[in-house]
Amino acid sequence: MARRKKADWKKGPKSSKAWNDNRTDIISPEQMRNVNFEKYYKAQQIVPDEEWDAFMGRLRVPLPTTFRVAGFRETATVLNDLIKTTYIPTLSNEVDGEEVQPPAQLPWYPDGLAWQFNVSKQVLRKNPDFKRFHSFLVFETEIGNISRQEAVSMLPPLLLDVQPHHVVLDMCAAPGSKTAQLLEALHTPSPTSTTAIPPGLVLANDSDHKRTHLLIHQSARLPSPSLLVTNLDASIFPAIRVGAECVGGSKGTGTKQLLFDRILCDVPCSGDGTLRKNVGIWLKWGVGDGNGLHSLQLRILQRAMRLLKPGGRIVYSTCSLNPIENEAVVAAALRSNPNFTLLPTSTSLPSLQRRPGLTTWTPAFFSSGSRELQFFKTYEEYVSALGEKEEKKYTESMWPPKESEEDLTKCMRIYPHLQDTGGFFIAVLERKPHVPRDPKKREADPAPSEPATKKPKLEEEEEEEDAILEDAVCAEAVSTPSAVNQDEKPKEDSNPHPPDKKGKRKQLEETGGTFKENPYTFLAPDDPIVKACIEKLHLNPSFPSHNLFVRNPSGEPARSLYLTNDIVRSVILHNDYNKIRLMTAGTKLFVKQSTGDGDEKFRILSEGLPVVFPFVEPETVMDADLAVLRGLLEVYHPLCESFPQPFRDAIVARPSGCHVLKFGAEKNDAGSLTHELVLPIWKSSVSLSLMIDKKAKSALSLRVFGQDVTTAGREAASNQKVKTISNSAGAEAKEAEADEVVIVQEDPDQAVDNMDGT
Template identity: 45%
Template sequence: MPRSRKQKFNKGKGKHGGDVWKPERTDKWEIPSENAKFRAYYEKQKIMQPEEWEPFMKSMSSTLPLTFRVTGSRAIAEELNDFIKTHHLPLLTGITFAGEPVEAPKQVSWYPQGLVWQLNIGKSVVRKSDEFRHFQRFLVYETDAGNISRQELVSMIPPLLLDVQPHHYVMDMCAAPGSKSAQLLEALHAADVSTASAIPSGLLIANDSEYKRTHMLVHQTGRLASPALMVTNLDASGYPNIKIPSEHGSGLTNLKFDRILADVPCSGDGTLRKNVNIWRDWSLSIPNGLHSLQLRILLRGMKMLKAGGLLVYSTCSLNPVENEAVLAAALNQSAGEFSIVDVSDQLPGLIRRPGMDTWTVATNKDGTIHDTYAEYEKAIADKEPPKRLLPTLWPPENAKSLHLERCMRILPQDQDTGAFFVALLQKARRPDATSSGAQEVVLPKRKAEDDPDGQPEQKRTKADGEEEADGVVGHVYSEQPFYYIDEDNEQMKEGLRTLNLSPNFPSHLLFARASKGDTIRSVFLTNEIIRSILLNNDTERIRLINCGTKVIAEHSTGGSSRAFRFLHDGVSLVLPYVKPEEILQASLEDLKVLLAGYNPTFEELQEPLRNALLDKTGTSYLLRIPSSESQSFKQPLNLPLWKAAKSAGLLLDKKARSAVSLRMFGEDVSPVGKEQGKKRRGKEAEAAGPAEAVDGEQEGELMPEVLDGEEDELPAFPDSSGGEIAGAEEEATIDTQRA
């Protein structure tokens, strides 16, 4: 018997931007975990064998296990992953609760390097078990520090198939809230070592048409400080050509991408396990309406791809009209230039089902099915509908020759996940590839003035149920200007000198966000390709929201005196350029003192750090705790430090302070941590009962989810995962300047 979950929902603003259905957290209504139309429709589509329906429904109506990914560049991630394995896992293994064994976290076998973990733990266990509470705190702080990301398992597949390399130009067309963008960025930074970031020559453009959601994107990707990232706010189906200097000779050429992710807006019924309101609101007309936008986005992606490049098309919908139908139409339009790649040998261990080459279309809300477009046309011949469904919703005659079976459909009962659809496309290496029996297709058209390649297209009638591409809804572009700082700018030259950066620091890649001539407050670093893009394109035309990463900032030292300071996010980028003799060496004891107080005096620190600080004349330094100081970590820890006349302080925000503390000392020695400990002990003594959650720990949740519609609250535990349309879990913090 499927169990019900208590939640009340209201209809969101109804665009395909992630808030079609907005859950309200309340116990007033019960949403049943079933929907007769849903079942009838999918039974007709034959997405699985009849006997599989029971396990499918059972799985769809049960709670999704929590999955998290250890993030960051490869070396850093491996180190933290080892720490989970060697430190936490033994503590969480063999635990019993109420006489029952509690499942320990387990690594997902098909994810490279075992960086993904899956947990199935009830709230009461987290509440009552010291071991799990400790693990919870670790997860929360490492998430805040950007080292761990909660993400739905199936949502991790598309970036893996793209096989991104550090030199690739990558586009994530529909990127918010950004969990897949974060994975793509990590792949660009695969060559980083654990103590320093190599500046990749590649690029990631993370785009989303919803302005508010681009800010989630900035926050999400900001966790991996990258000079190779740009965030834009455009309708992907009309993404403009970006100009870069031509490789051969003079002049400009259109930027083409090596890798493109089209994780398009969809009806989201694959996320039913999280977004239970879909059981109630599931509709037959939404997928038909989205098909056209999905196809236009895919076609634009295909145009922007380099010859030989790879493109992933994915949705969190089960529906063939949003999946195989879109691919079939796009493949036929491309006349043999693209093919679906056979990925059956990739991600061994991941259970997947083949794509389908037959399906039917529900042509009205009541579920009337027409097997072919011809049948549908006949049925409506004597009616005068204002809009007609697109023929591309149906399987084309050549469906069997398109290798749609190479697509993968993930079903929830196979490995306890959400449902998902993915296909990997490759563009032929030579542009003159011959057609393999491609069929002519009637495609949804864009308005002539929106066509990025400048080919006027004819007007057409809007198809039934079809929605307009939401483009960039209702937001006037008003970002602060971006400008590269002149290399002879006096303020900058002096700043770099006082930070002891070596002369080979790439200062031509530094930019500021202010009007030229204003005092520089924050300094961002990009790589060469982003510089090229910014210098050759109007940032307003490409609706640039953010790019590069903030590496240093101005610091008021009282009165009129100002200096630059290192920033935590930028440490790995500036580190290779800091003169080694200017890096301050500290012991683990020094670190504890610096974490426990905001501005300890030099006297509280040990030799040789105390004397080094007395000798130094600058104000901002990098502090190094050598790996020999810690039993758990093989790499040194580098942190930014501020030096005043008689005291010094770590330049870390409160959460980063707690994360470093938990990682290095197994306890939170920071002022916030101490305060929390005091509160908890007080409550325990008062109630003489179970420990209660204190700030920064939500009661009984290992990593509670942030649901759509809660963007304005700052969650205690950010959940960066999924981002699927229908009320997916989303980041709450909105701060464009952060990265």
């Protein structure tokens, strides 16, 4: 996926507007031409001649809207069923004589959780059923249950095949649509793990500091104790240390480098596969974009190869059509590391239309002083065409391999005309399982004679190089938590000043210099705050309280408590969070709630409830029904006395503080709840508050009662009525009114989320 222009993603389209996107209003269809683009890709023969017109034609048509039902499996399935059974049957194929394409499931996406539709603004505005569906999408997007994402962008995480126990690295992760998919996969129920706290981890990284904040915001919607977010250059991503027990060793036997089971390299690219969405690319596309990115892309992939476990898998992807950014990178990376092989992709996701990777291509450049694109069949041809004083700007790795050791047709290319999507490229690389070398054979091996970059690295050499990197990042400045178990503290004798090899230490120090995040301090299980949370929130003894931490500058009383799993805890304990630029870890579970009477208690955050719920003593969970839910939604602080029996007596008898309510599936004239639901409430002396945010309340109300019964929703509806009356004077005003219907549901703070679809 291409990195979006700063202004573009930062300002972001208003969320509901983005659901109506029609990017052809930015440039006219006549401007959707680029002579060099056509010349370049025709020369590369990326599609057969007879498909060229269909390919180019489709690039000029706006992309249909695609979205994914996001979230952990159970919730996603419930919401998906709601779309299928409640909304789709009401949507017609024809509106005012215009043929429309109601949403259809993408046939290749597992469990039918991804959808595509192509409906004009007019239909969304005029047709009440489409309008209702549109409102539903807007609300659910705002609270993170639906992610608007380009269809092709959903592919890489599927091909990575993440399991709950996997250690996963997402090297270029912001704004985080694929990280969300990786987390969902990690939290998929399995026979060996609970969905709430999987044993593996997802480390999401991006070198752009601002974009890591988007990533954090996006992934906060999938509360996961297994998440880490770092802000590092992926091409020099450091070795991460963990306690030996996390990687198969025994506890107390020191630390080891963490190698990854799965790595996603969704690298920065020229992004010309997104032309249908980012139409500005028509005006500025140049061959230099891809040529200029090749070397960074290769360095990122090569670094990923060094961080992968034997038998592990890397997915390399771009939303570029350019072989220099795709097959050339993959071929060069494979050539530099014979421990890797390409996995065939042609049998995965059988209903996906795809084309094989290219085996040959011809790099092209503008040579100095010329406005003509020049193609060079071989590297030697390019070098001999250089003027006397001209520098060699390009590397041999951009040319196709002379004799192909690896079959590049195993890569996957997606073109817009195949199934009405964007363009995309994917390669799946596997590291061969580790076979211990025969020491006798090793002695007999001749000394390697190839240049360093091409030299196949031995397992042992890799350890050595990683040790250099790892020294640079680990141990010496671990946040010194007051209550860390002694045996988990880094060893006193670890060398705080390793030799400054290859300038890597310097680079890390440079990047670490501006890093200003609060430390991560684990609390002892007998810490008074931890004990109070466990007692007051009725958590059973299996709750992993040793993994609770706070992020206050030392000495301040804790306001929020976060939870990790064991492996994330180990990463935090054995690496300097400043050096690995650790932006966030785990998930926030408990926050302090002031009661007004000087007493301070902690409450469970609604986002954290799915993680905590399995540990809440069942007898302390209160049963409630749709009437109670409606009461909690309609008023901000309903009186306990206002609720129907038997809930009224039950809640009156409870002490003030945080309580968890469980709503069973129920259907009556007022509404329908198709699945069990648990929600946190806060009881003050005489009233209750439902502890979920305003937008989540509205979305829940729409889902259960078919209308927004919340105070905010009623106010918005009455404001709308006033606007409608005052605007009803003329035709022009009516058009404005139609816009208002859409805009009234927006929250500018949330607008950027979920909108980067690639």
